[in-house]
Amino acid sequence: MKAADQKLPITTNEDDFSRRSKILAAAADVFAQQGFDGTSFGAVAKAADVKKSLVQYHFKNKDNLWQESIHWVWKQRDQALPKYLQKSHLNEDNDNSQMVRELCKQILQFTFDHPQWIKLMFQEASTPGPRLDWMVATFFKKDFSDGKAVIELAQQQNLLPKVNAMDLLHILSGALIYLVNVAPISERVLGENPNNEQYIDRHINTLMCLLQGAPRSEQQ
Numbered sequence: 001m002k003a004a005d006q007k008l009p010i011t012t013n014e015d016d017f018s019r020r021s022k023i024l025a026a027a028a029d030v031f032a033q034q035g036f037d038g039t040s041f042g043a044v045a046k047a048a049d050v051k052k053s054l055v056q057y058h059f060k061n062k063d064n065l066w067q068e069s070i071h072w073v074w075k076q077r078d079q080a081l082p083k084y085l086q087k088s089h090l091n092e093d094n095d096n097s098q099m100v101r102e103l104c105k106q107i108l109q110f111t112f113d114h115p116q117w118i119k120l121m122f123q124e125a126s127t128p129g130p131r132l133d134w135m136v137a138t139f140f141k142k143d144f145s146d147g148k149a150v151i152e153l154a155q156q157q158n159l160l161p162k163v164n165a166m167d168l169l170h171i172l173s174g175a176l177i178y179l180v181n182v183a184p185i186s187e188r189v190l191g192e193n194p195n196n197e198q199y200i201d202r203h204i205n206t207l208m209c210l211l212q213g214a215p216r217s218e219q220q
Contacts, residue, residue, distance in 0.1 A: 020058050023048045024072040027065055032119035036066055036131065066131070073117050074139050081110055100159045100211075103150070105204045108176045112195045118177055147173070160211060175207050 026048035030039050044065065045052040059065040111118055121140075124132040144166070151165040151172075160168060179186075183194045192199060 016058075019050065019054065021072070023050060023055055023058060023065075024069050027069040028073045028116045028120070031066060031069055032116045032123065035123050036062070039066075041065070067134070070120060070135065070139075073120060077110075077114060077117050080114065081107075100154050101204055101208050104172065104176060104207060105200060108179065108200055108204065111177060111180045112183070112200075115180055118180060122181075144169070172207075172211075179203060 023044060027039070027044045030043050030047050034043070039062065041055045041059075041062065042052050045055045048055070055065070059068060121135070124135055147169045148165050151160060151169050154160040155162050155165065155168075179194055187193050194200070194203070
């Protein structure tokens, strides 16, 4: 038996799954903060509070760890987001006059609470290459298609202007994601944390005024 193997305790499948998930969560944070090139097995092990040998036991190389951490983040997103949107489903049979507003609000709050997926996306978009190509094929094409379908449904119900749906998706996404990305700057300049309900409500109200031509709900 190899010396490295002797350091690994005998574990159950449940233990392995728990430790692997812990490593993936830590890896997602480190990759999001430091990028692919700035991340090492040692840094991930430190963030996960495990031995480096355990990271090496579960993942054969950094590329494998990166791909698995991206899968983990998107799985967490897809599992968690419906909880944020449970009161915001667009439905052809219901009165959806406030649904776009609530949908935007819940997506914004979700992104504040789970910023890794946005950071990882921009990390790779800033240096296009094979990793970005893999993310496009694995996640982004479906994300774009799903987002466009939601926009088109809202347009059919006259909840959003009837312009190019993909352009509108980019505009909406930018208005929501930008606020999360610059939140530390905004807090220092404005003296107000954007990640609070009052700030988010004001931001979404302004966005809806621009998109729907609704009267202002409060003085800006």
